[in-house]
Amino acid sequence: MTQWENAIKSIITQQMEICARNEDVAVEQIIRSLKNGLAVIPANRLHTNLTLPSIIGKGFRVKVNANIGTSFGHADLKEELEKLKVAIETQADSVMDLSTWGDLREIRKEILKNSPIPVGSVPIYSASVKAFDSKKSVIDFTEEDFINMVLSHAEDGIDFMTIHAGITNRTLQRLRNGNRILKMVSRGGAIITGWMLKNGKENPFYEHFDEILDIAHDYDVTISLGDGMRPGSIIDATDPQQIEELLEMQELVERAWGKGVQVMIEGPGHVPLNEIEANVKLMKKIGKGAPIFLLGPLPTDRGVGYDHIVGAIGGALAGYFGCDFLCYVTPSEHVSLPDIEDVREGIVASRIAATVADVAKRSKKALELEKQMAVARVNFNWEKMFELAIDSRVALEKYSKRPYDDKGCSMCGPFCAIKVTEEFTLKGT
Numbered sequence: 001m002t003q004w005e006n007a008i009k010s011i012i013t014q015q016m017e018i019c020a021r022n023e024d025v026a027v028e029q030i031i032r033s034l035k036n037g038l039a040v041i042p043a044n045r046l047h048t049n050l051t052l053p054s055i056i057g058k059g060f061r062v063k064v065n066a067n068i069g070t071s072f073g074h075a076d077l078k079e080e081l082e083k084l085k086v087a088i089e090t091q092a093d094s095v096m097d098l099s100t101w102g103d104l105r106e107i108r109k110e111i112l113k114n115s116p117i118p119v120g121s122v123p124i125y126s127a128s129v130k131a132f133d134s135k136k137s138v139i140d141f142t143e144e145d146f147i148n149m150v151l152s153h154a155e156d157g158i159d160f161m162t163i164h165a166g167i168t169n170r171t172l173q174r175l176r177n178g179n180r181i182l183k184m185v186s187r188g189g190a191i192i193t194g195w196m197l198k199n200g201k202e203n204p205f206y207e208h209f210d211e212i213l214d215i216a217h218d219y220d221v222t223i224s225l226g227d228g229m230r231p232g233s234i235i236d237a238t239d240p241q242q243i244e245e246l247l248e249m250q251e252l253v254e255r256a257w258g259k260g261v262q263v264m265i266e267g268p269g270h271v272p273l274n275e276i277e278a279n280v281k282l283m284k285k286i287g288k289g290a291p292i293f294l295l296g297p298l299p300t301d302r303g304v305g306y307d308h309i310v311g312a313i314g315g316a317l318a319g320y321f322g323c324d325f326l327c328y329v330t331p332s333e334h335v336s337l338p339d340i341e342d343v344r345e346g347i348v349a350s351r352i353a354a355t356v357a358d359v360a361k362r363s364k365k366a367l368e369l370e371k372q373m374a375v376a377r378v379n380f381n382w383e384k385m386f387e388l389a390i391d392s393r394v395a396l397e398k399y400s401k402r403p404y405d406d407k408g409c410s411m412c413g414p415f416c417a418i419k420v421t422e423e424f425t426l427k428g429t
């Protein structure tokens with residue numbers, strides 16, 4: 001049974017118990033949210049070392065995903081495992097293996113073997129890479145190849161999969177008639193569109209959605225409906241192509257629920273700050289309240305080299321308005337394959353965004369941590385401050401760079417406002 005089916009029967013699973021503890025909520029709340037499709041717990045029954053599952057959805061902490069994986073000409077399994085280690089240390093809630101180079105199955109299996117957090121994937125990459133490796137075009141695969149890839153990812157223990165089933169012939173018509181500057185920026189979306197145009201057929205993800213759901217059901221893989229039509233620039237944001245795909249997703253969400261499969265919806269991408277609220281609310285409304293997973297979002301396209309900061313600004317607002325799951329963006333976004341340090345910075349930036357959103361939503365747990373930080377600061381309890389810091393390592397490094405041997409730190413030295421207040425101001429009143 002899937003987590004959803006267990007919830008329907010009011011059976012409490014081990015994953016539900018862990019999530020309830022981590023969220024500091026009653027397990028009944030977890031069950032209620034799963035039952036209504038408002039939350040998901042991605043947990044493939046074969047991912048046996050998944051000791052840190054997460055509940056993603058309304059009423060729970062905003063979660064952060066980190067994309068790792070190889071790319072053209074660069075496949076170093078050790079490096080990918082190091083990225084995974086960094087993701088776990090910096091408390092990402094999940095990782096996605098987006099590898100497109102090297103032995104994809106070996107990389108995927110090793111990541112799963114070493115990951116206590118949920119692992120996601122995009123099976124179409126495997127189908128496409130297989131075609132490329134056989135010296136064919138990246139869109140030269142059959143519908144059967146694709147279904148087989150979905151099955152092999154499920155068998156390996158993948159907890160959630162991006163399936164670009166929302167691009168249909170109707171969506172393509174919109175794309176042809178539209179006036180986007182950047183037609184498509186989703187790799188999966190572009191591959192599937194190329195396949196549809198070359199073969200003159202409907203999207204195989206859409207055509208075979210029931211088969212995909214059957215596989216997802218058997219292994220309890222959460223389906224993440226990929227936004228292949230997401231705009232690639234803020235100028236193109238919230239256009240008819242994006243909305244057309246979103247409308248298709250409504251039916252797909254209902255079909256997933258009909259088969260007892262957990263489902264969430266992916267979204268943009270590049271969204272001006274003033275359109276983030278509308279995007280989140282529209283996705284929630286059309287998606288019938290299913291959890292939503294946004295990439296960034298980036299409210300400007302000009303922060304190249306600092307897109308983790310741009311993504312954190314957009315992510316904080318999106319989280320506040322109801323986005324459940326933020327896909328991190330690294331400083332290398334748009335220009336290079338992220339290295340280990342990029343992964344670390346990207347996760348920290350997204351975790352800051354998620355924390356800002358949780359605090360603004362008055363999350364009991366988030367506010368308690370903020371209170372503990374305030375108390376640690378007034379007491380000059382540096383150890384506790386570093387423990388509570390989102391990035392303890394960097395906080396400690398900065399502190400240690402210029403040691404200061406009295407109360408306070410080297411920023412204000414003897415003029416430390418907290419110390420002066422403690423020693424003179426309050427004593428004098």
Ligand code: SF4
Nearest residue numbers: 408409411412416417
């Ligand atoms: S020295 Fe300044 S920055 Fe440092 S703890 Fe005191 S008030 Fe804060």
